[in-house]
Amino acid sequence: MRTPSPLHDPDRAWSRFEPTGPEPWDLARVAHLHRRAGFLASWEALRRDLDAGPEESVSRLLEGEAVALDGTPAPEFERLMDALARGPGTAGEGPGLQSAWLYRMIFSPHPLRERMTLFWHDHFATSIEKVGDARLMRRQNDLLRRLALGSFDELLRAIARDPAMLVWLDATANRKGRPNENYAREVMELFSIGRGHYTERDVREAARAFTGTFVLRGTYRHDPREFDGGEKSILGRTGPFDGEAVAGILLDRPECARFLARKLFRLFISEVEVPPDELIEPVAASYRESGYDSRVPVEMILRSRLFFDPLMRRRRVKSPVEFAVGTIRALEILSPTVPTDELARACGRMGQSLFAPPSVAGWDGGPAWINTTTTLARSNAVLALLGDARRFDPESLAARHGSSGDPAAFFVDLLAQDAFDRDVRARIRGSAREAALLVLTAPEYQLA
Amino acid sequence: MSTHRRDFLRSSLAASTLVSIGGSTIPGFLARSARAAGIPAGGDRILVVVQLLGGNDGLNTVVPHGIDGYHRNRRRLRLAEARLHRLDDEIGLHPGMGRMAELVEGGRLAIAQGVGYPNPDRSHFRSMEIWETARLDNRPDALEAGWLGRSLDQHPPRPGEDTPALHIGGGRSPLAMKARSVAVPSLERLDQFKLQLAGSEGERRSAREAMGDVARPDRGDDPLLGFLRRSTLAAYESSRRLEEVVGESAESSYPNYDLARRLEQIARIIKAGFGTRIYYTRQDGYDTHANQLDPHAALLNELSDSLAAFHDDLDKAGLADRVAVLVFSEFGRRVGENASHGTDHGAAAPVFVVGPVRQAGLVGEHPGLEEADLDEGDLRFHTDFRRVYAAMLGHWLGVPAAPIVGEGFDPLPLLPESRG
Numbered sequence: 001m002r003t004p005s006p007l008h009d010p011d012r013a014w015s016r017f018e019p020t021g022p023e024p025w026d027l028a029r030v031a032h033l034h035r036r037a038g039f040l041a042s043w044e045a046l047r048r049d050l051d052a053g054p055e056e057s058v059s060r061l062l063e064g065e066a067v068a069l070d071g072t073p074a075p076e077f078e079r080l081m082d083a084l085a086r087g088p089g090t091a092g093e094g095p096g097l098q099s100a101w102l103y104r105m106i107f108s109p110h111p112l113r114e115r116m117t118l119f120w121h122d123h124f125a126t127s128i129e130k131v132g133d134a135r136l137m138r139r140q141n142d143l144l145r146r147l148a149l150g151s152f153d154e155l156l157r158a159i160a161r162d163p164a165m166l167v168w169l170d171a172t173a174n175r176k177g178r179p180n181e182n183y184a185r186e187v188m189e190l191f192s193i194g195r196g197h198y199t200e201r202d203v204r205e206a207a208r209a210f211t212g213t214f215v216l217r218g219t220y221r222h223d224p225r226e227f228d229g230g231e232k233s234i235l236g237r238t239g240p241f242d243g244e245a246v247a248g249i250l251l252d253r254p255e256c257a258r259f260l261a262r263k264l265f266r267l268f269i270s271e272v273e274v275p276p277d278e279l280i281e282p283v284a285a286s287y288r289e290s291g292y293d294s295r296v297p298v299e300m301i302l303r304s305r306l307f308f309d310p311l312m313r314r315r316r317v318k319s320p321v322e323f324a325v326g327t328i329r330a331l332e333i334l335s336p337t338v339p340t341d342e343l344a345r346a347c348g349r350m351g352q353s354l355f356a357p358p359s360v361a362g363w364d365g366g367p368a369w370i371n372t373t374t375t376l377a378r379s380n381a382v383l384a385l386l387g388d389a390r391r392f393d394p395e396s397l398a399a400r401h402g403s404s405g406d407p408a409a410f411f412v413d414l415l416a417q418d419a420f421d422r423d424v425r426a427r428i429r430g431s432a433r434e435a436a437l438l439v440l441t442a443p444e445y446q447l448a
Numbered sequence: 449m450s451t452h453r454r455d456f457l458r459s460s461l462a463a464s465t466l467v468s469i470g471g472s473t474i475p476g477f478l479a480r481s482a483r484a485a486g487i488p489a490g491g492d493r494i495l496v497v498v499q500l501l502g503g504n505d506g507l508n509t510v511v512p513h514g515i516d517g518y519h520r521n522r523r524r525l526r527l528a529e530a531r532l533h534r535l536d537d538e539i540g541l542h543p544g545m546g547r548m549a550e551l552v553e554g555g556r557l558a559i560a561q562g563v564g565y566p567n568p569d570r571s572h573f574r575s576m577e578i579w580e581t582a583r584l585d586n587r588p589d590a591l592e593a594g595w596l597g598r599s600l601d602q603h604p605p606r607p608g609e610d611t612p613a614l615h616i617g618g619g620r621s622p623l624a625m626k627a628r629s630v631a632v633p634s635l636e637r638l639d640q641f642k643l644q645l646a647g648s649e650g651e652r653r654s655a656r657e658a659m660g661d662v663a664r665p666d667r668g669d670d671p672l673l674g675f676l677r678r679s680t681l682a683a684y685e686s687s688r689r690l691e692e693v694v695g696e697s698a699e700s701s702y703p704n705y706d707l708a709r710r711l712e713q714i715a716r717i718i719k720a721g722f723g724t725r726i727y728y729t730r731q732d733g734y735d736t737h738a739n740q741l742d743p744h745a746a747l748l749n750e751l752s753d754s755l756a757a758f759h760d761d762l763d764k765a766g767l768a769d770r771v772a773v774l775v776f777s778e779f780g781r782r783v784g785e786n787a788s789h790g791t792d793h794g795a796a797a798p799v800f801v802v803g804p805v806r807q808a809g810l811v812g813e814h815p816g817l818e819e820a821d822l823d824e825g826d827l828r829f830h831t832d833f834r835r836v837y838a839a840m841l842g843h844w845l846g847v848p849a850a851p852i853v854g855e856g857f858d859p860l861p862l863l864p865e866s867r868g
Contacts, residue, residue: 170588182588272672315672349640351633359592359628367675372610372722373633373641375683379659380644387646421668427661437655442662443676 006309010279013306017054025054028418029308035448036268036316037061037302038111040326043401043414058302062149062295064110069334074109085138094128097137098344098354105325106337116148116294117141118321119267121354124159124191125362126168128355136164136218137355152260152292156192157247160210161220169360172215176228179207186360187246193255198235205232209241251292257284261297268301270315271366314419314447317369320350322448324381327440330415333385333392346384349377370446382440386433394432407432411439419444492770493866495840496714496727496758497596498707499622500751500777502735503572505744506797507783507827509545510559510814514538517817521784525740525791535559535810544749547756551802556759556768558805558862560836562815564796564829568779572735572793575778580624582834582853595837596726597627598852599845604629610686610723616710617729625728638713643687660684686722701757707731708754715761718771725845734777738788751775755802772803772844772863776833782825783817796829799836801862811862835860 006013019025030049034041038061041049049057068077085100105114121144128137140162147155159165160183166172171183184206188198212227213220232241235249250256261283265275283297290296301307318326324347328338347353351374357363385392394407403410408429412420416439420428428438439445512518513529514537532540533549541549551557565584569575578584582595593601596613605612615621615634625632635641645652663680702708710729717724731751736744755773762768780797796815815827822828838849839859846866849859 317672317676349633358626361628367672368630370676370679371605372679372683372686373635375679376641376643376687379683380640383644383646387644421666424662424666427658427664430658434655434658438658438662441659441680443673443680446676446680447673 005273006306006311007273007275007279010282013279013309014282014300014304016303017305017308019054023308025050027413028310028313029054030057031417032308032313033057033061033302034111035326036307037115039105039108039115039322040330040415042330042332046414054303054308058299061112061302062299064113066109068109069107069329072107077107077109082142085141093134094137094353094355095341095344097128097134097141098347099340101141101354102321102325102340102343102347103337105321106328106340107334111329112298113145113148115267115322116298117145118319119263120144120148120155122357122362122365123263124165125357125360126164126355127357131164131167133164133167133218136167140164141355147294149295149298150293152287152294153247153251156187156251157244159191160187160243160247161213163215163218163220166213166215166220171210171213174207174211174213175226176211179204179211179228181207183207183210183213184246188250190361192250192259193253194259197253197255202234205234206241206246208232209234209246210243213243254284254288257288257292260284261287264297264301266316266365268298269306269312271317272315310418314444316448317366318446318448319363319365319369320347320352320374320378321354323350323378323446327382327385327415331385331392331394331397331436336391338385338388338391346377346381350374350381351377378446379441382437386437386440394436398432408435408438411435415439416442416445419447493844493846494718494725494727494771495596495845496711496729496771496773497624498711498751498755498773498775499624499728499730500734500747500775501576501730501732502777503575503779503781503793504734504747504777504797505736505740505791506777506780507791508740508744509542509748510535510561510798510810511540511542512538512814512817513540515814515817517783521817523785524789525785539810539814542745542748544745545752548752548800551756551759552808555808556802556805557808558801559810560799560801560831560860560862561810561812562796562827562830563776563799563833563836564779564827564831565833566829568795568823568826568829570779570793570795572778577623579776579778579833580622582837591623592626593628594622594624594626595841595852596624596728597632599841599847600625600627600632600726601629602847602851610682612724613726613728614714614717614724615728616713622728622730625726635713638716641687641717642691643684656684656688686720701761703750703753703757705750705754707750708757711754711758712761715758715765718762718767719765736781736790737786737792738790740785740790755800759802769804772801772840774836774840775800775802776836780827783822783827784825795823795826797827799833801836803863805863806861811860831860832857836862839863 027046027050030046064074067073072080081104084103085097108114124144126137126140128134131137143158143162169182169186171180174180181203185203188203189195208228208230209232212223214223227242229240231238234241234246235253237249239245258280261280262275264283265280283300286300287297306312324343344354351369352363386394398404398407398410401410412425412428428435507518507522508525508527511527511532513532519526527542529540531543533546534540535552548557565578569578577591580594581590583590600612611633612630613625613632615625615632617634618636621632621634643656645655660681663677665674665677669677700712702712714727714729731747733743733747759768762771776799777797779793779795781791781794786792812831815821815830834853834857837853838857839862841847841852842849842859843865844863
């Protein structure tokens with residue numbers, strides 16, 4: 001690349017994107033927005049947002065649409081989904097939960113909120129494999145969704161009292177004199193300030209602050225008799241701190257907003273480039289100044305020149321869930337949609353079982369999504385979609401959008417836009433079904 | 449993901465150390481050395497672990513018919529000496545293990561006796577944790593990775609390589625395979641490793657070619673896209689080779705058992721020239737608390753015939769010297785039988801190793817059966833299982849064993865050392 005990297009000019013990078021002659025609001029930018037901040041979009045939604053411009057399109061993602069993809073008004077849809085997640089068949093086990101969440105993502109009027117819920121699920125990674133109780137996992141998921149674009153301050157405090165998290169980290173009986181260090185360590189290392197910004201002594205002292213924490217029959221309890229009320233010295237501050245106070249101390253550290261801003265950069269901009277500190281700082285500062293309102297840095301990123309810079313396209317590997325849900329939404333496989341229990345299993349084969357991340361560090365993500373087994377699983381998921389004539393007919397999708405004459409061009413525009421170099425693009429041809437297969441299995445389509 | 453791991457991934461993307469497999473001209477085995485997963489040295493050696501779930505009654509598997517205590521303790525469950533497959537004057541294999549006895553005669557099976565660990569835990573769950581992690585302590589990180597998983601973490605696979613380890617069977621990957629750096633896939637069926645193309649053979653071929661064409665590397669690729677292309681081509685190439693192999697062996701020489709079918713899948717993957725070096729599968733049903741004789745005989749019969757079929761298959765392909773199979777269970781059973789014609793949870797038990805063993809037959813003494821020899825009615829171990837693991841890691845795979853099993857566990861001389 002001969003052009004100066006957009007990463008080294010923070011002022012320019014974070015200034016607002018305004019369409020100009022050389023940088024128009026075009027299909028590639030509209031689609032990029034939906035790829036990163038939603039789960040792709042139907043042809044109709046792409047056209048609509050192309051007409052609407054960036055301002056309105058980003059606002060719509062931040063606020064959510066008025067109706068879900070099945071035509072239900074948004075508030076009613078959310079109520080229905082909450083009921084579905086609580087319903088029979090999901091009450092006792094993981095597969096039902098996975099199904100219900102995938103269904104919600106496919107039809108959601110608010111895809112950005114679901115993307116952020118998934119982001120927090122990875123950040124506060126908790127697995128039903130150990131928790132064993134689907135009810136607790138669902139409650140945690142409700143919490144993550146409620147605060148997905150809301151207060152991280154509240155979220156960090158709530159997660160310390162979240163029964164699923166406490167079971168997961170063996171912190172269900174934290175007694176005075178025998179403090180459990182597990183939560184104290186993870187809250188620093190993985191949830192707030194990151195490695196290298198605390199000492200082992202900070203962990204030990206914070207563990208004392210979390211004493212008195214119990215989970216009894218799936219409910220959080222604080223037992224004052226088991227709380228160690230003595231003086232603790234944590235990250236240079238001293239006092240008779242409890243868990244709440246520790247959360248406050250962590251949120252006050254500048255590293256906390258930076259740590260989260262870096263993660264948001266990975267989510268929305270690039271998994272490949274390492275952002276320099278000076279590029280991260282403005283996002284971290286706005287996050288801190290807002291009192292940790294997660295919507296603030298997200299909006300700042302989604303409206304920025306950097307976000308819409310063509311050099312930042314396809315710098316991430318789509319996660320399996322992103323890949324599956326996005327494909328279904330773009331191809332309008334909605335009535336009926338794919339059986340979501342089967343979809344959950346397919347995502348598992350691609351390396352991502354919802355509610356069952358591999359460890360407290362979540363999924364590695366990035367290039368680690370890709371290996372022989374998972375690549376074949378992606379291709380096989382595509383072949384299964386294309387082989388299901390009852391649910392999906394590529395010919396009629398192309399015809400419905402007036403592109404029967406050149407189905408290959410239609411599927412490239414719908415799914416990948418500017419992704420292909422000219423000679424790769426020339427290899428995509430054939431019937432609607434063949435062209436769809438070639439785009440969906442293309443290496444370029446695995447990137448976001 | 450840790451910063452370190454991300455840097456590692458990034459640098460390996462940038463370094464473009466991966467081979468690109470152009471077209472279908474590279475035979476599987478040539479391509480394999482370039483794609484073999486990250487475990488160094490000894491290059492092509494493969495380890496297959498078979499876990500017997502439930503606690504196998506070692507005393508009725510490797511039977512000490514010539515030791516008095518056997519007859520005293522096993523009145524109803526006693527196996528007749530005449531029907532055993534004789535290993536020496538005192539010890540014989542269970543009547544259902546004829547094929548394994550042949551493996552001993554052929555110099556291909558070693559049996560380590562009296563294997564266990566201090567302060568044996570008789571909970572299935574806890575004892576499996578101990579065996580699968582090679583950790584006896586209760587520190588928080590003890591269960592974060594399994595013994596094989598930690599070997600994968602020492603030498604993480606580079607992006608685009610075949611998965612370094614595979615679990616064949618239902619359910620989640622075993623704790624033994626749990627790693628920080630890599631998620632070990634679980635495959636129930638090989639067709640998950642195949643491209644599920646529909647239509648006639650010609651249609652399938654042309655679809656595959658068109659897909660491969662789109663993935664073919666391009667001059668201007670940036671490292672991330674280049675990595676995706678190479679991975680995609682490697683995946684298609686793997687699946688194509690696998691189909692070839694599966695096509696060749698429509699006639700199965702394996703007996704009709706679940707374990708045999710899983711081992712057959714492993715053999716097919718090995719023969720297809722995959723880079724995978726570690727395989728894991730399980731056989732369930734060994735928790736024989738009641739009316740043990742018939743079900744136990746059926747299990748050992750399945751184990752023995754399946755292992756032998758697997759060995760013969762690899763032998764025919766000229767691969768038998770590259771593959772070692774380790775067979776273990778979370779504990780043995782009590783020396784005395786219980787009132788329900790079964791046995792309860794015990795401690796020490798034998799471990800089997802199939803492959804190019806240094807010395808076939810029994811390794812180590814049978815644990816004593818006199819009252820004074822026993823540990824609360826259980827066989828007392830004399831060989832720590834971590835010495836067996838040290839042999840699998842250090843001698844066989846060429847991976848430093850001490851960081852994984854701890855210091856002071858001399859590898860048991862079971863397998864030839866790798867010349868790394």
